[in-house]
Amino acid sequence: MKMSLAHLFGNASNSQQLPQLHRLPRIKNDGGHPLDGEDDDDLFEGKFRISYHHDKEFRSTLKEHMHYFLKHPEEMSKLSNLGSMIDGYVKCEVVEKARELFDGMTPKERNLITWNSMIEGYMRSEKCLKFAWSLFVNMPCHLILSKLADWPSTVLIWIDGEIQDMDMIKCLSCETLLSCKDIMAEQQATPNNSIRGLYVVNQIKTAVENACFAFGVVSCANILALATEISYVSVRDAPFTKLCSTKNILTVNGQFPGPTLYVHKGETIIVDVYNRANYNITIHWHGVNQPRNPWSDGPEYVTQCPIRPGGKFSQKVIFSEEEGTLWWHAHSDWSRATVHGAIVVKPKPGTTYPFPKPHKEVPVILGEWWKKDVVEVYNDLQRTGSDASISDAYTINGQPGDLHPCSKNETFKLRVDYGKTYLLRIVNAAVQDILFFGIANHKLTVVGTDGAYVKPVKVDYITIAPGQTMDVLLEANQALDRYYMAAKVYSSAVRVQFDNTTTTAIVEYNGKHIPSSSTPSMPSLPAFNDTNASVNLLSQLRSLADEEHPIDVPLEISTNLFFTTSVNTRPCANGSTCLGPNGGRLSASMNNISFELPSGNNILKAYYNNISGVFGENFPDVPPFPFDFTANNLPASLNTPSVATEVNLLDYNSTVEIVLQGTSLFGGTDHPIHLHGYSFYVVGWGFGNFDNHKDPLNYNLVDPPYQNTVTVPINGWTAIRFTANNPGVWFMHCHLERHVTWGMAMTFIVKNGDINVPQQHMLPPPPHMPPC
Structure with a gap:
């Protein structure tokens, strides 16, 4: 049962519309375009909505117009309806160009026709059906609800083309989908929610009377996973007015804060990040552990080089044990100030909140x-x-x-x-x-x-x-x-x-x-x-530490680490004078090393490809020399750190304890420390210097909180534990942006495990990583 979405939304060709289309002017021989010098801004308004295969002359003329705009994008400003351009590109089978225009539109600019055109374009290719389905379930609710009668056929088109090759096909009657009702009732009614869509399909009995939904061995949860597999992020400037003044800020999809991402526990999604801005950008999925997949983690020059203006990077985001609220943000300079949004990780369908x-x-x-x-x-x-x-x-x-x-x-x-x-x-x-x-x-x-x-x-x-x-x-x-x-x-x-x-x-x-x-x-x-x-x-x-939410705190530790966190100063370059303390510049460090990002390469690429000269492997397990970390009036000789790109190597499956010790250099302050690639158990904390003999006696090893970011209190310490079972390159840093800029950061490399066990190895890099 195949049908075009043009039929679903009332845009199929008919004899009354064709005469209008034949009035489209031809390209001029002098290389100009019929729009030049003409007051005809509505020329494309609503005229690209007819399936091209009904009229060969129209298709030929349309292609001439669209190829002109490919070469002269500035002419698009003369059009009153950008959505018509998208429709035109789709009908000329230039779907990627249509996608670029679509990503550049604000949510308010995207009407039902625009969404339909993109969906229809993807549905023409068997390989792109998941893209079509993903777009469909991400349509704003107010657009979808106005066309409920169109839902069944849309779902059928996707299923007919996508699931027919599954090994086990099981044809279910439409009434069986009512089993999704209880699952749907537990879900938030959001644009990303396909369960709601499938349930609504069942209510339109006349439209689905003879339908057969081929699930194979796929449950409602699997359908949801497929539906949320592809998401799109367009990073671009947009004007915002606050505090009585207007400025352009970097945004995702023109929103501040950016859109909330909804997923279920254990899902994997693909996020296509398009950089439409004037600055380099990366996106980090904060708190998502990304098992074996540091390639999509996001920190600039640590696991990837930045996405350059005009570039794109498809990031595979693997959710595993996380459940609750996380967030995503830029990880390039200070762009996360405006490029950020929430991630809501729902319980697996069939389970619920505690x-x-x-x-x-x-x-x-x-x-x-x-x-x-x-x-x-x-x-x-x-x-x-x-x-x-x-x-x-x-x-x-x-x-x-x-x-x-x-x-x-x-x-x-x-x-x-x-x-x-x-x-x-x-x-x-x-x-x-x-x-x-x-x-x-x-x-x-x-x-x-x-x-x-x-x-x-x-x-x-x-x-x-x-x-x-x-x-x-x-x-x-x-x-x-x-x-x-x-x-x-x-x-x-x-x-x-x-x-x-x-x-x-x-x-x-x-x-x-x-x-x-x-x-x-x-x-x-x-x-x-x-x-x-x-x-x-x-x-x-x-x-919680209960049967449904077990914990696994390492009790025997194989790797003990002790990291100091300090604000420092260092001399200005070339003997010049800066505006920091004593004419120097402010700095920060962990274990007296101020972390310096590599230039022209990233640590993960260098590690994976055995490229030398990008980083060293000498980040110390303990401070280079001990001192009274929280004493008053510490000597000035302690203020100056070394500057280097050093990593700390961890064996696969080692059990790690890190004591994060604050210092009173420059008076001290709190430091929220974030570890990429892992959550950890916060087993203890206190003020003053950590006492290796007394303080572990008070550790909570029964039900410690499981976090990815923890605060080291002013002139105090925090102890965390985790098992190093996620191979890859993982950044750890203070989440106060000026501190990480000054160098309060370091990087772990967790080695691969058993050579004969693929699950203990990093995944290979994806194609089309951003170039350095």
Whole structure:
């Protein structure tokens, strides 16, 4: 049962439309185009929507037009409907060019015809049916719901071409799909949700009366996995107005924050990243362990060279044990300030949350906003050697909140119903600062961190560092009114300036009520320098550690590592004077080595291909020389680190403990440390110097939290454990952006395992890695 989507959406050719198409003018002999000098902007409006095979003369004329635009893209600005251009490219079988135009459009510019044209283009090739299906399930709900009657045939087209070669084909009646009802009921109604689509198909009985859905041995969960296999990311500049001024920022798909990615536990997806911006870019999937697949991890010059302007990279993102909230962000200079978004990893279909299902789930992304171009902020930091200029505001879901000028109307609002529970998926995407977060008059129940569940912890506020994510339940159990949701800085460093503003959103109860005041109630958050308050939640986090959510804490350690984290200074180049302390430039280090990214190559490529001269293998297991790490008035001789690109080698399946020790150089501060490729168990932490004899006696080896980013408290330490069973090249760094820029980072190389066991080896590189 094959049919064109042009028939489904009412765009098939007919005799009434053909005369209009024959009026399309020919290409001029002088090389010009019929549009030149003519007031005919609507020439292409709605005229490329007829299947080309119905009229050979039309097809020939259309190809001439489209080839002209391929050579003269500037002429496209004369067209009033970019979607018609996409339709034209598709009918001329130039699908990749159509895709480029499609990716460059904003969500508002993409109408039903535009989506249909792209889907139809992909459906003409048996090899591209998954692309067509992926586009279909990613169509905005308001477009799909207006055409419910078209769903069955679309699904049938995909299945007829895609699954017919499966070894075991099982034809099910349409009624059998009702078994998806319970699974669908557990899902969020999102554009990415194919289960909902399959369920709706069953309700349109007249359209699916004689349909046969060939699942083979595939369950509803497998159908969902296929549906979400391909996603598209277009990185480009877009204008945004905040704090009374407008500037261009780097975005994904024209959105800030970027779109939320929805997947299920254990899925694998392909993300095609197109760089339509003027700067190099990479994308990192923060907290996704990527088993054996460092090639798609994303840190610039560590696992890949950047995607250049105009380039593309298809990243295979492998989800394994993660479940909960993660996030994605740029990993190239400071571009993650605006290039970021949430990842929601749902339980596998047929399973559910370890807590009562919430009424609604809401991503809450905390960010940071500069009036100045962030590229200039980064360049000034590098040029002067001094600290970065502070941001002008923090944001909640991209908005500073109504305490800031020109921001009241755009303030994010969460509307709630009394008596219902909401799951807030909180991400700290701020560039520089740890934040306190709370909601006035409401308790927060933390049920997950960094893509792993924890025993519920009820608190008045949370402390969340850059890079961290938290799943928090909000019970709407207060009087019908308006309440501020707010975030403000926690800053322990005595010599560092910081943004001391507060960002707000509004939680507003539905139902008739008279606000208690003109201004919503404000949550009581700790003072900016309250260190004891900052670790309150950390001390209470425990993994579930039950039968459904087992843990595997290494009890016997084969590799003990001790890494110091320090802010330093070093001399300016060529004897010049910088604007850092004592005329030098600010630096940072781990074990007294300031990490330097390689140039012209990346560590993973060099390691895989045995290319020498890119990195050394001498990152020390312990500091080069011991000292009283948290003492006052440390000698100036400790301030200057060495600068190098050194890695630390780990044997496959070794059990690793790392003690991360803060130092009081330049007064000390907190450091949120993130490890790529792994989550780890946080078995202990404390203030002062780590005592190797006493402190391990107090480790939590029963139910420690499982995280990918952990804060080393000011002048304190944190101990983590993991099993090195993910071969590859994996970056570890402070997630305060200025610190990693200064060099507070290092890289692990986890060796392959048994030569006879492929599952213990890194995957081979994908084709078309970005060139160096």
